[in-house]
Each structure stands twice: as structure tokens, then as C-alpha cells.
Amino acid sequence: MSSLDHIYCLEINFKGVYGEAENINTIVRKGLKEDMPEAYTILDQFKWELEDSESFLLESLDADVEKVAQQWVDEHQEAVAEWTKGVDKVDGISVEIPLTPWDSGRATANILKIVLEQQGFEVTLTTVDPAVMFEAIASGDADASTAAWLPITHGAFYEDYKEDIVDLGPNLEGASSGLVVPSYMEIDSIEDLKAAE
Numbered sequence: 001m002s003s004l005d006h007i008y009c010l011e012i013n014f015k016g017v018y019g020e021a022e023n024i025n026t027i028v029r030k031g032l033k034e035d036m037p038e039a040y041t042i043l044d045q046f047k048w049e050l051e052d053s054e055s056f057l058l059e060s061l062d063a064d065v066e067k068v069a070q071q072w073v074d075e076h077q078e079a080v081a082e083w084t085k086g087v088d089k090v091d092g093i094s095v096e097i098p099l100t101p102w103d104s105g106r107a108t109a110n111i112l113k114i115v116l117e118q119q120g121f122e123v124t125l126t127t128v129d130p131a132v133m134f135e136a137i138a139s140g141d142a143d144a145s146t147a148a149w150l151p152i153t154h155g156a157f158y159e160d161y162k163e164d165i166v167d168l169g170p171n172l173e174g175a176s177s178g179l180v181v182p183s184y185m186e187i188d189s190i191e192d193l194k195a196a197e
Contacts, residue, residue, distance in 0.1 A: 022152055023170035024104060028144040029137045030166055036143070038087045039095050039121060043144050043168060045083045046112060050174045052076075056107050065103075069110035080115055090120040096142045098126050098133040105147030108171065112146060130154055138164035146171050 026043050033040040052072075060068040073080055095116055099105040106127075113123040128136065134154070136142035138161040148154050148167075158167075 020152070021174045022149050024108075024146065024172040024175050025148040025150050026144065026146045026168040026171045027134075027137055027148045028166045028168060029140050029142065030164065031140070032143055032166065036090075036093060036095065038090055038119060039093070039116060039143070041087050042083050042112070042116060042119065043146070045085065046108075046115075046146065046171050047083075048079065048108075048111075048172055050172060053104060053107060053172055053175075056111075057103050060103065060107065065106050065110050069107070069114055072111055073114045080118075083115060084119060087119060092120065092122050094122045094124065095144070096124050096126065096136075098128045098136050098142045098145055100130050100133060100147045101127050102147065104172075104175065105145075108146040131157055134158070134161045134165070137161070149175065 026046060028040065028043055032043075056068060056072055059071075097109050097112065099109040109125050113125055116123050126142070130147075133142070133145050133147065134157040137145060148158065150158055
């Protein structure tokens, strides 16, 4: 069995325990469009496919996420051109991006960091708890995040702060939460857990 099989060998969202597939949305602080129209446009135009995300996450299992992000950007210049379409370069404007400690959040944040820096921005990434991420954007202490899982996973935070943030919609559709099996385990399904007791 390959490492990929081990990563995904338990059914993602087994029997609906984790709910339906979700979207990962980009959220930004109020006023970002007026203060930093170039950054706002890139964030608004940033979209990628589930297959891209999965391959990125698999690659980053055995490599530094920043290096994987740079490689992804280098190999997907058409996507980058779509995200930066109509955007002028800037000179050292600071952008603060909080992200969750989840791999999916680290992936998008590091890709966008590179893209924004190529446009002349100075980007700071800060890993925080999801509640802090929403609060920071709602209060204006941070500028944007690409890590809001909706409508279920971060739904309660979204409801608390939705009047104080701007939701730019999904940057990725069809994301699922589920269970994975470490490579050292010799099981292939949920049912095998009982047999392994």
C-alpha cells in the first residue's frame, strides 16, 4: 500500500459523521478594498481546485511547506496570472494574514504570500486559533484569511463576526473533514478498528 493510500484509506466523512463537504472561504477586514485595492483584488480572484490542494498537501508531507508553495507558484503561472489580472505592483505595503494551524490553511497562505510579495507587498503570516483568526479580521488587527471552513466547521465563528467582516466567497469547493490512518497502522477501513482491538 502506498503512502497516499494510507493517507486516504479511511473513508473521508465516514457515514456523514463530519457533515457534508464544505467550502473554504476567503474573508477580509472591512475597508480592505479601499485601503489596499490591489491586495483585495488578488484575494478576491484567488481560487484553486480540490485536486490542486490535495496534491499540494501530499507533497508537503515530506517537504517544507514554503518550498512546496514556491514550486507550486512556479509551476502554475496561468493561475497566478488569473489571480493578479488587472493588479498594479505596489511598494512595500504590509499585509497581515492569520491562518489556522491546519495544513490547508498553511498551503493557501504560503502560496498567497509568494504571489503578494511578487506584487510588492510585505506579508506577515501568523498562525492562530480559528476563533482568534475571525476576531482579528473583524477588529481590523489582521487583513485577510483564506482558511474559513463554511458552513459547518467555522460556522459558529462566522455567525458571531459576519457583520464585521467581508466574505469573498469560496477559494476552494468540496473540502471534507474526516479520519486518516498513520502509515504505521495496519488497517484499511473503519471496520478494521474493531478487529484491531
